[in-house]
Amino acid sequence: MNATDVPSDRFHIHILAFAALGPGVSGGDKIFMECARVWLARGHRITAYVTEEGSAMLDRYGLTGVERVVLDCAWWMRIHFAAHYLVKTLRAILFARTLRLASGERHVVFSAGDSPPDVFPAWALRRRHPMARWAAAFYFFAAPPWPSRRDEAYRGGRLPVTFRSVAWFLLQQMTYPLIRRGADFVVVCNQLDVERMAEDGVPASRTWPIYGGIDLDGMKAVPEPTEKTWDACFVGRFHAQKGVLPLLDLWAKVVREIPRARLAIIGEGSLRPRMEARIAELHLGANAEILGYLDGEPKGRVLKASRLFLHPPTHDTGGMAAAEAMGCGLPVVGFDLPGYLHCYPRGMRKVPVGNLDAFAAAVVALLKDDAARNALAREAAAFARDWDWPRRATRLEEIFFSLFRKGEPNGAP
Secondary structure: OOHHHOOOOOOEEEEEOOOOOOOOOOHHHHHHHHHHHHHHHOOOEEEEEEEHHHHHHHHHOOOOOOEEEEEOOHHHHHOOHHHHHHHHHHHHHHHHHHOOOOOOOOEEEEEOOOOHHHHHHHHHHHHHOOOOEEEEEOOOOOOOOOOOHHHHHHHOOOOOOOHHHHHHHHHHHHHHHHHHHHOOEEEEOOHHHHHHHHHOOOOHHHEEEOOOOEOHHHHHHOOOOOOOOEEEEEEOOOOHHHOHHHHHHHHHHHHHHOOOOOEEEEOOOOOHHHHHHHHHHOOOOOOEEEEEOOOHHHHHHHHHOEEEEEEOOOOOOOOOHHHHHHHOOOOEEEEOOOOHHHHOOOOEEEEOOOOHHHHHHHHHHHHHOHHHHHHHHHHHHHHHHHHEHHHHHHHHHHHHHHHHHOOOOOOOO
């Protein structure tokens, strides 16, 4: 496609998603892919910059109309993940230093995450091409390895310190200053992120909380089941942040009150072996089933066949899984985290953070009270209408247009 093929009211959106890894789909991956689907339909030109795994993810998501630049880094994974990560970061930077953006197009560089493989090349492209605009995704502040009241107020508590959490924090110390000073606009997860960035000198006019989105049309197309086969459902990565091990502990408490209660668990991740062992240890073989990674209609069928959705993260500011459940008409039970005041003001029964007894009691109460459960379900379904992906993509489109109308925007390097 030549520069003259892109109309003057369209963008060439360069999505830097080199960090995408593994068979699953993160919230950030879902955001850029769903928005890309909408932008493609509206005539924008989209180029995704990915590794082989990112390209496979685009295939699985059906984004065949997206142009791709694929970095071949797979061999380095045989040595170690750290080697693979370093090599793809260096190659992404070198690529950005040689990439030429056509002068006849309006270029938006969208870094899909806050990690170096996405942020470093985006920063380099913005510096080399002053006519481009950089929109950076920054969805979650990494926890510092030391006690911090500011951080605990942000995420609703303190995370355990691990090697991975420290590594993420240190990497973010390199990327956040570049985003803060160099990005023309920052897409964040929650109003809490807007406020925290404002404290760090990023005006609220340069940030917008996307929260996430859901495919309402796709959910409506999923047929309603003749009966509910699951009492509750969970969707998420099998990661400590998602509360997957406490999920099983609280479900065991539910089963003591409702012996035949059944839980569907949708997802994949490194904690799967520990979850399977925990299910066996708690004798939940007849009450909890891991269904693996599901998306689209298969996931919608399980959601619609469930009575409740369980959202057990104890340290979070948002997430789309609960909104997807609400879009299928499910009431949600979750912990009363600070971010949920903005993200999920309705449709969720909230309990004190970390209190598994209160969580299980709320689940049991809703399962036994059809009227209360149905009332919360109606509230959830009404709230979810505002989460439609085309609305989110349209808002980002409007932001992109505003960046070019302003001329050289605030924060340009």
